[in-house]
Amino acid sequence: MHNNIMAAGSRDRPPMLATGRYAQWRSRFLRYIDTRPNGDALRKCILKGPYTPTIVTTLAVPATENSPAVLEQTKVETVMNMTPENRAHFESEKKEIHLILTGIGDEIYSTVDACQTAQEMWEAIKRLQQGESLNIQDVKTNLFWEFGQFTSHDGETIESYYTRFYKMMNEMIRNNLTVATMQVNVHNSSTTSNQKVKKVNELRAERIAKNADPLALVATAQPYQVPY
Known part of the structure; x- marks a missing residue:
């Protein structure tokens, strides 16, 4: 049954992890997310971790005849002022977590679900499956x-x-x-x-x-x- 699910159409859902088939599942899962919208951002979430907003600095602008001086300002980066690439990475974290949890069985769900990020989940699955051997x-x-x-x-x-x-x-x-x-x-x-x-x-x-x-x-x- 697991093997049939792993080989089933990946358009509908990510492949399911079957016992002893971690290497195949990893390859198929990565290929699956590459076909999803913002696939590059999804891949970054599991391989590099979630995007962390940075401090944005607005440089000071001296006064001119037509405008007053603008002081230097610093503020935390938000979705509104992120670059499109960083925004996609930032917004893909929850989606990636959902995809990973959808692709694993109950036997390791409780352990993986305790992880805080998609990258932690990805590494936990790898460690758990290597431990099977x-x-x-x-x-x-x-x-x-x-x-x-x-x-x-x-x-x-x-x-x-x-x-x-x-x-x-x-x-x-x-x-x-x-x-x-x-x-x-x-x-x-x-x-x-x-x-x-x-x-x-x-x-x-x-x-x-x-x-x-x-x-x-x-x-x-x-x-x-x-x-x-």
Whole structure:
């Protein structure tokens, strides 16, 4: 069924992502948006991110015999004074988000929907689909690594911090990572990175020494199973 949808007429809707067919879906999705109005702007949204309005500076104009002087002014760029190219990029963000969400299934929808921009969604889908080819123990180790390293970024807002956290929690739930599985000795996992294993063990030792169990938060969130 998925394969039939992927091959269906792209004039009506974007191709659907089928399991194990990420490379084909990516190629077809890019070709699909190229056929849409403002296709270049849609492509920019997923490859470069949304257009951010800049500060527009109006230079000062000296007085003349017929007109008074005009002082230099600065103001935030708006849709009204954007160039046509920048306006198309700016206005295509919501459309691109809609197209991406239309082209994915429920199994990854909750994780991708937590992203703030089309570019973040595009990268999240790529990361999730590449993860499908990993050994399950590698997935668990990578998620535990991400959990142990999780911290705020310089200048990051509270909203952004918790958005990233819930995205990580959704991935744990999606991979059936309960408190019990998170506590499995990382030495028994078939990881491909010895450096990661060593760092994970160090992080666990530090947290135990501080009597601060980070898995308590996972245990609290686990019964609800509510995606962000």
